[in-house]
Amino acid sequence: MSNISVSRSFRPLLLLFVITTALFITSRARFARWNVDADVLIIGNLVLFAAAAVSFYLFSRSWNSRNPQAILRTVYGGMFSKMMICLIAVIIYLSIVGKGFNKAGIIGCMFLYVLYTTLEVVILMKLSKQKKNV
Numbered sequence: 001m002s003n004i005s006v007s008r009s010f011r012p013l014l015l016l017f018v019i020t021t022a023l024f025i026t027s028r029a030r031f032a033r034w035n036v037d038a039d040v041l042i043i044g045n046l047v048l049f050a051a052a053a054v055s056f057y058l059f060s061r062s063w064n065s066r067n068p069q070a071i072l073r074t075v076y077g078g079m080f081s082k083m084m085i086c087l088i089a090v091i092i093y094l095s096i097v098g099k100g101f102n103k104a105g106i107i108g109c110m111f112l113y114v115l116y117t118t119l120e121v122v123i124l125m126k127l128s129k130q131k132k133n134v
Contacts, residue, residue, distance in 0.1 A: 009127055061074070
């Protein structure tokens, strides 16, 4: 499996990022009525996309390895790094904003985390099946 195929597989994550960011920007008034800070969602979406990109980069580096455990370690390492990046982002947000944090925005970002992680796992499973068939 080539790196081109891995980079093509990243497109659904890019599409998810573009669609959700456009939704957050165009629906600011609606989110405000629901007491959700759209800026928190936009920044959270950006952090999650960057974390998914790092995870995918790590995965693509190990893709040509003959050792299946190395690929599995990289996938788990990518997910762990994504979790740590998100945890650090939340800590930074809470330290900047203090008690006036937007709970609904953080819950929305948690939902985005689940979306990104689910999509990433589905993509990695498809890539794994393609590698078996090659």
